[in-house]
Amino acid sequence: MAELDDWEREFDHTWANSAEHKEPSARARMLAARWKETPPDPAPFRADPGPAPRRTSWASTAMVIGCVAVVMIVIGWAQLRAAF
Incomplete structure (x- = not known):
């Protein structure tokens, strides 16, 4: 790699994105680990909310x-007030 100052070396996104292995985030x-023990129930992508109350x-x-x-x-009150 060419001579890079500290700022460019710290934020070299092309080098980071070219990594062969990317570690999953802590949440993932x-x-x-949680889903290995108890897998989640299947759910549609965007579940319909409950029915809205009907008027x-x-x-x-x-x-x-x-x-x-x-x-x-x-409006009538405003016109009446403006007349006096």
Whole structure:
């Protein structure tokens, strides 16, 4: 290897990536040891979350009408205040 200063030698990624053997991380070693004794249960890649609570149509309609009524009242109040 050519003459490298300490900084370049410490962070020589091409040399590190060209290593023949790469040691697994500590977490990978821990999981491998744990799974030898008790393998994990099979699970889908992205499991579906539980069903969302379903609102009834009347509740959604009431919520929309209520929000519209509140906005109309606030706008009317602001216009009434601006008139005086």
